[in-house]
Amino acid sequence: MRMLPYLNNLRRSQSVAVNMQGLNLTGTLSDGEWEYTKNMDAALAPIVARREKRVLVGRLDKPNGMIATDKLCFVDGTKFYYNGFYYGDVADSFKQMVAMGSRICIFPDKKIFDTETYTFSEMEQKNVTTGQVTVELAKADGTAYGSYTASATAPENPTAGQMWLDTSGDKAVMKTWADSTGMWVEQATTYVCVKAKGIGKGLKAEDAVTVSGILGEGLDGDWIISSAADDQIVYTGIIGEVKSQTEVVTVRRSCPDMDYVVELNNRLWGCSSENHEIYSCALGDPTNWRKYAGISTDSYALTIGSPGDFTGAAAMNGSVIFTKENCIHKIYGTQPSNYQTTVEHFRGAERGSGASLVRVNELMYFKSVFDVCVYDGTQVTSISGRLGKEKYTNAVAGANDRRLYISMQDKAGAWHLLTYDTTSGLWMREDDVHVLAFAQCQTETFMLTAEGEVWALKAGEYSKDFFMLGSDYKVEATEENDEDIDWCLRTGEMLSSGPNNKHVSKVQLLLELGENAQAHVRIRKDNEAWQDAMSITGAAKRRHTLPIYPKRCDRLQVEIAGVGEMKLLGMSRLVEAGSEYGR
Structure with missing residues (x-):
């Protein structure tokens, strides 16, 4: 008996990517991961959304640096602005600026701007005399001693409190007669006052200075000033008689040249690759870097033995760290007498990426050199496995809440601004902006671009309460328009697989579009040219279901692009199984 042919029922199975993932540049993607994103955000995961709108708050002709305290501060060419007001000029170079209390310390200029008095001062001071210089004994405050006798032999019949400058030895000694003991008592500390026009200008009590040019008497060298006025300085010393000279005397308060500077516990910390040294200023005083009086507020310096240049510096969890490409130096303690230094042979910041060191929580x-890392104080861990093998350089990073923003340059020279959600571990690419600096002001993060634009990253959190542009810098804060933010998501290849030649017969997208937002869907089959699948424009904010029915193929990609507000709430794939013959 002849049998009639029959058809096998096709088995269908549905794979739903309910958890939208982030960017994956490795070439091996899971459901919900994307091989390309533009202006997308993973903060709402498992929902994928267009990033928040930014606010343009400034345009600079020549961006030379930015920092935020309770207000925004930036340098435009040589002009220094704080809260939108111009306060003075600095050198025409890119700045490293560090906040220390109410002061903004500016490097490499070695200037200080006080945000309370709106005035500048100098970390370094060099005074060179041009006329007569007089050196005499004085009290610590610079006032003259009362009468005293200078001689090699003690005065006869002394009275209580009488002073005698004993010149019998190699070095004069000031003594006071004590009636109670009937003896001459040596004074523990004596001071000299050096007087000359302008010799004390810009100096203050407790400054550590280097004095040179005083003839004889051993008064050259490093000293800590006890008092100062424009035309005199006083420091510890002794002199047998009043001296005068016209030879030049130089008084200098110096600050080391440093590659990277940070603030921790009311001290500035810096490093020098040229000198292989790490420095700390005196407690609360960024003008003094060579003050060594043996007390808790002293300056601090140490020499580092590890090879290579410093690549960055940061403060974290009560310690200051200085990185090289192959190690991390950590300094902890509360004062110079108990500072301790450790070296950890971990990956450090890459040369040229020192501005990528940023604390998130x-x-x-x-x-x-090889990846983006996280350091918890005990170990370094890579977080950039999904960014593939591309070699990025010149990274600059910032933080906002739990997100890391990082701008990097690829080998082809193109720039990429990426975000990393530290909670979900998801990466997204925003756009190709080249960021020079990030600055965080309360809840808002600002970025300064190479084009001179200053952006607040999240329009929803931008507040003029803590950023008011002054009358010297008239710029109207402008929020991005929805239609100006184009976005894109592109899946990896959805491959046919299994012995029954499974293939994707349907892709369904669930989108939420804002008013007047547009979305365009394209598909690519078997590496052929991209084909338009459908387009939609949102008349009002609502959800849209977009079914796509591709013709049978082995490889399928889907791209969703558009402008305006958008959220991808879900994506599903309907998979059909064919026969062993591929039908």
Whole structure:
């Protein structure tokens, strides 16, 4: 008996990517991961959304640096602005600026701007005399001693409190007669007052200075000033008689040249690759870097033996860290007498990526030679496995809440601004902006671009309460328009697989579009040219279901692009199984 042919029922199975993932540049993608994103945000994961709108708050002709305290501060060419007001000029170079209390310390200029008095001062001071210089004994405050006798032999019949400058030895000694003991008592500390026009200008009590040019008497060298006025300085010393000279005397308060500077516990910390040294200023005083009086507020310096240049510096969890490409130096303690230094042979920041060191919550993130890393104080861990093998350089990073923003340059020279959600571990690419600096002001993060634009990253959190542009810098804060933010998501290849030649017969997208937002869907089959699948414009904010029915193929990609507000709430794939013959 002849049998009639029959058809096998096709088995269908549905794979739903309910958890939208982030960017994956490795070439091996899971459901919900994207091989390309533009202006997308993973903060709402498992929902993928267009990033928040930014606010343009300034345009600079020549961006030379930015920092935020309770107000925004930036340098435009040589002009220094704080809260939108112009306060003075600095050198025409890119700045490293560090906040220390109410002061903004500016490097490499070595200037200080006080945000309370709106005035500048200098970390360094060099005074060179041009006329007569007089040196005499004085009290610590610079006032003259009362009468005293200078001689090699003691005065006869002394009275209580009488002073005698004993010149019998190699070095004069000031003594006071004590009736109670009937003896001459040596004074523990004596002072000299050096007087000359302008010799004390810009100096103050407790400054550590280097004095040179005083003839004889051993008064040259490093000293700590006890008092100062424009035309005199006083420091510890002794002199047998009043001296005068016209030879030049130089008084200098110096600050080391440093590659990277940070603030921790009311001290500035810096490092020098040229000198292989790490420095700390005196407690609360960024003008004094060579003050060594043996007390808790002293300056601090140490020499580092590890090879290579410093690549970055940061403060975290009560310690200051200085990185090289192959190690991290950590300094901890409360004062110079108990500072301790350790070296950890971990990956450090890459040369040229020192500005990538940024703290997000309690962890430190940075760009190393090979990857983007997180450092918890005990170990370094890579977080950039999904960014593939591309070699990025020149990284600059910032933080906002739990997110890391990092701008990096690829080998082809193109720039990429990426975000990393430290909670979900998801990466997204925003756009190709080249960021020079990030600055965080309360809840808002600002970025300064190479084009001179200053952006607040999240329009919803931008507040003029803590950023008011002054009358010297008239710029109207402008929020991005929805239609100006184009976005894109592109899946990896959805491959046919299994012995029954499974293939994707349907892709369904669930989108939420804002008013007047547009979305365009394209598909690509078997590496052929991209084909338009459908387009939609949102008349009002609502959800849209977009079904796509591709013709049978082995490889399928989907791209969703558009402008305006958008959220991808879900994506599902309907998979059909064919026969062993591929039908």
